[in-house]
Structures are given as structure tokens and as C-alpha cells.
Amino acid sequence: MDINLIISISSIVIAVSALGATIYQAYLNRKHNRIAVTPHLHYWSKNDELNNTYSLEVINNGIGPARITKFELMLNGTIVEEKGMSKVSNTISKVFSGYELQMSSAYLDHDNCISPNQSIRIFNIIFHESSSISERKFKELLNQMRLVITYESFYNDSFKLDSDV
Structure with a gap:
């Protein structure tokens, strides 16, 4: 395998993982914000x-x-x-x-x-x-x-x- 192909695939995996982590963090942040303004x-x-x-x-x-x-x-x-x-x-x-x-x-x-x-x-x-x-x-x-x-x-x-x- 060519080293450039390995670097490219690794970059894609890291970018997709970072995007997934960002989306999950945004979901948790929105959930927290919703709880933070809940009246009772x-x-x-x-x-x-x-x-x-x-x-x-x-x-x-x-x-x-x-x-x-x-x-x-x-x-x-x-x-x-x-x-x-x-x-x-x-x-x-x-x-x-x-x-x-x-x-x-x-x-x-x-x-x-x-x-x-x-x-x-x-x-x-x-x-x-x-x-x-x-x-x-x-x-x-x-x-x-x-x-x-x-x-x-x-x-x-x-x-x-x-x-x-």
C-alpha cells in the first residue's frame, strides 16, 4: 500500500470521527440547555x-x-x-x-x-x-x-x- 493512500484514509477517518464527536457534543449541549431552562x-x-x-x-x-x-x-x-x-x-x-x-x-x-x-x-x-x-x-x-x-x-x-x- 502506498503511504499517501494510508495518510488519506487516516485523514478521512479522523475528520469523520471529529465531525461525529462535534455533532454528539452539540446534541448534549442542546439537551443540557433545555434542562437548564426547565420550570417546575x-x-x-x-x-x-x-x-x-x-x-x-x-x-x-x-x-x-x-x-x-x-x-x-x-x-x-x-x-x-x-x-x-x-x-x-x-x-x-x-x-x-x-x-x-x-x-x-x-x-x-x-x-x-x-x-x-x-x-x-x-x-x-x-x-x-x-x-x-x-x-x-x-x-x-x-x-x-x-x-x-x-x-x-x-x-x-x-x-x-x-x-x-
Whole structure:
């Protein structure tokens, strides 16, 4: 065999190997980047029966921001069609009608983002002393509601937080 032919074949093998390694490295890099911007939303509830205070937060404990694509609230299995800030507050008022309370609430609109380690308080309810409620009764009434949040990463990977509140 001619030495020039051996050198040529060796050069081709090295070049193809380098190309394969580069393509594989690009694949791993893209996979890593996708993981590096993955959000993870979950609910966090805080119940202080002693002070008649109950709250629900959505927390992003993922690495990347969560872009909200859908915020659905259901009452007794029926989707609440209201839009905006009154969606949560009016639904809570219906669930706890007959109780005297103070409330603050939030609404996540389409394309809102929740940054990593950020939390959004969906509601905070303080029952007046004359309308105190046990944690058991609170949860029983709150089970009439269901909150479903659909969100995505900046790579458009879709996720859903679906929980009986």
C-alpha cells in the first residue's frame, strides 16, 4: 500500500470521527440547555387555624422561568368563565358565602412569567373571629375548586400543574 493512500484514509477517518464527536457534543449541549431552562411549578398552601388565615401560592422551584399559557379555575367541575382579577375572588366568595372574611387574590394571565424561586400568592383569606372556620371545614369547602395552570419553558416544552386546591 502506498503511504499517501494510508495518510488519506487516516485523514478521512479522523475528520469523520471529529465531525461525529462535534455533532454528539452539540446534541448534549442542546439537551443540557433545555434542562437548564426547565420550570417546575407547584402549589404551597399555608393554613394558620389559630389566626383564621389560609393562603395558596404557586412557586417555581425549577431552573428556568415558567411562561403561563392557561389559567383555569373550576367550581364544582364547571370552568369559571370570568376573566381577570375577579375570577379568583368571586369564586372564593361563592365557596365561602356565609362567612365574613377579608381576601386578596391574584390572577395569572396568558404570557405572564414566573421566574425561578418566585412565588405568586393566588389567594390569602382571613376569616373574622365571628366567622372562624376549622382547617378541616376550610379544606372541605375549598375542594369545590380546582386550579389548573398550563405553562411552558422558553423551549416551548409544555407542562401542567393540575391540583385539587
